[in-house]
Amino acid sequence: EVQLVESGGGLVQPGGSLRLSCAAVGFTFDHYDMTWVRQAPGKGLEWVSSITWNGDTTHYAESMKGRFTISRDNAKSTLYLQMNSLKSEDTAVYYCARGNPEYDYWGQGTQVIVSS
Numbered sequence: 001e002v003q004l005v006e007s008g009g010g011l012v013q014p015g016g017s018l019r020l021s022c023a024a025v026g027f028t029f030d031h032y033d034m035t036w037v038r039q040a041p042g043k044g045l046e047w048v049s050s051i052t053w054n055g056d057t058t059h060y061a062e063s064m065k066g067r068f069t070i071s072r073d074n075a076k077s078t079l080y081l082q083m084n085s086l087k088s089e090d091t092a093v094y095y096c097a098r099g100n101p102e103y104d105y106w107g108q109g110t111q112v113i114v115s116s
Contacts, residue, residue, distance in 0.1 A: 001025075001026045002024075002025070002026040002027050002098070002105045003024070003025045003026050003105075003107075004022055004023070004024055004096050004097070004098065004105055004106060004107035005022065005023045005025075005107055005108070006020060006021065006022045006094065006095065006096055006107045006108065006109055006110040007020070007021050007022075007023070007110055008020040008021050008110060009093075009094060009110030009111045009112045009113075010111075010112070010113070011113045011115065012086055012112070012113070012114055013086075013114070013115070013116050014086060014087060014088060014114055014115075014116055015085060015086065016086050016114070017082070017083060017084045017085075017086065018083050018086065018112060019080060019081070019082050019083070020036070020080065020081040020082075020083065020094055020096075020110055020112075021078055021079070021080055022034070022036075022078065022079040022080070022081075022096030022107055023076075023077065023078050024077045024078065024079065024096075024098070025077065027098070029072075029074055029077035029078075030053055030054070030074040031053060032053055032098050032099060033050060033051065033052050033053055033099060033100040034050065034051055034053075034072060034079045034096060034097070034098060034099075034100070035047065035048075035049070035050040035051075035096070035097045035098075035099065035100045035101075035103060036048040036049045036050075036070060036079075036081050036094060036095070036096055036097075037094075037095050037097055037103075038090075038092035038093065038094045038095065038112075039092055039093050039095070039109075040089070040091060040092040041091070041092075043092075046061065046092070047061055048060070048061055048064055048068065048070075048081070048094070049061065049064060049068060049070040049081065050070070050100040050101075051070045051071070051072055051079070053074075054074075055071065055072050055074070058070050058071075063089075067083065067084050067085045067086075068081060068082065068083050068084070069081070069082040069084075070082075079096050081094065081096075083112070086112075086114045087114060088114050088115060089114075090112060090114050091112060091113050091114050091115070092112060093109040093110065093111050093112075094109060094110050094111075094112055095107050095108075095109045
C-alpha cells in the first residue's frame with residue numbers, strides 16, 4: 001500500500017524556520033518525481049515545489065524561491081522541505097504528493113502556522 005506521511009509542522013513566529021518531512025512507503029521512491037503542495041485556510045491548493053527522482057532538478061513557486069529548499073534522501077525514502085524566513089501567508093496545510101505535474105498519491109498533510 002502506498003503511503004505518504006508528512007511531519008514537522010507546527011507553530012512558528014514570522015521569520016522562523018521549519019523542516020517538513022514526508023516518509024514514503026509501499027513503492028520504489030527513487031522511481032518518482034515528488035512534489036509539495038499547500039492549502040491555506042479558505043483557499044485552493046497551491047503548488048510549492050517539485051524535485052526530480054534523482055534530486056538533480058528542483059522547481060519552486062515564485063513566492064518560495066530563496067526561502068524554501070526541497071530535497072530528498074532516496075536511501076531513506078524521504079522527501080524534505082526546508083522553510084526559512086517564514087511569513088504569515090505561509091500558514092497552510094502542507095502535503096507531499098507523488099509525481100509531477102500530475103499526482104496520484106497524497107499524504108494527510110501537516111499544519112504550519114506562522115504567527116507571533
